[in-house]
Amino acid sequence: MPVFCKAGCGNRALLKRPKTGDALCKECFFSAFETEIHHTITQCKLFKHGDKVAIAASGGKDSTVLAYVIKLLNEKYNYGIHLVLLSIDEGITGYRDDSLETVKKNGEDYKLQLKIMSYEELYGWSMDKIVAKIGRTNNCTFCGVFRRQALDRGAKLLKVDCIATGHNADDIAETVIMNILRGDTARLRRCTNIKTGESDEIIPRVKPLKYAYEKEIVMYAHFKKLIYFSTECTFSPNAYRGHARAFLKDLEKIRPTVIMDIIHSGEQLSFKDNIKKPVQGNCERCGFVSSQQPCKACLLLEGLNRGLPKLGIGKRSKGNKMILNQESVLSIKSKANLINSDF
Known part of the structure; x- marks a missing residue:
C-alpha cells in the first residue's frame, strides 16, 4: 500500500525524515529543511542586512549544503547579505587538494568569490610536513588550532562581518560529549552557542545548520544532486572526535531524539559563579x-x-x-x- 506525503500535498512519500520520522515527498522535504534553516537564521538573528558573510567551505557535504541553502534563502527572503567562500588548504596530499577542486567548482556554480588560505603560506608548515615531524598522534590538535586561526586571518583579509560554518546538530552533540568527558568547562559554556565571538575586535562565527541532522544534510545533498567531496581525512581515523561520534550513534539507535536532547542539555548547562572563566x-x-x-x-x-x-x-x-x-x-x-x- 503506498504511503502518501504527511504534508498533505497528495504526492507519494519518498523518504522518512530522521529528525521527525515524517514520511515526505522530495519537494516537501526540501521545503521543510530550508524553512527550518530560515527559521534558525531569523529567530537567532544571525545576519544583518548589508553583512558580508564568509562561508567556511571545505568541499564536504555540510559546507556545500550550507553555501547552496544560504544563497537560496538570501535570494528568496531578501536577507541582503553578500556571500563569499573562504577555504583553508591544510596541505594534505590526496585529501585537501582534491576537495578544493570541489570548492572551486561550487564557487563557479554558485557564482561566489573564493579565497583560499594555506597553512604553508601562513605558518610555513603543511599538515603533511607536521605529521612527518610529529607522527599521527596529536596531529588533529595542530590542524584544528591552525584552521581556526586561519579562518580568522582569512575573514580579516576579506573584511567580512561574520563567518558561517557548517557545524550541524551531530557535530555539536559530539562536542558536548567530548567536553564533558574532558571536563572542559570553558568550552562547555560556548560549544552550543549558535553565535560566538561577538565583539569589536573579533569576527563572529555563526552556525546556521545547528539544528540540522547530518543524515538530513546528506539526503538533501543527494536529492538536490549537489557536488561535494566525501572522502575522510587520511590523518583523522584515530581522532578523539571519532570515539564521541561512535558513542553518539550507539545512543541514537536506542533513543532517536538523543542528538537534540544533548544539544538542549548543553544549552541549559550553568556553572557556579566561582568557576574560573x-x-x-x-x-x-x-x-x-x-x-x-x-x-x-x-x-x-x-x-x-x-x-x-x-x-x-x-x-x-x-x-x-x-x-x-x-x-x-x-x-x-x-x-x-x-x-x-x-x-
Missing part, C-alpha cells in the same frame, strides 16, 4: 583572538620551529620546562664550542 583577548604575538598568552597557534608553531613538537600539547608548565631544558642544552653546547675554538 577564560577571558578572550588578543595574542601578544600574532594579534588574533586568544584566551591565553601566547595563543595556542603561536605556541604550537614555536614548538615546530624549535624542534619541540610537543611544546603546545598538555600543560603550560610542561612546555616551559621543555624550553628551559632546550636552552640549557644549547647553552652548554655553545660554551663547549667556545672552549674548543680557543684550542
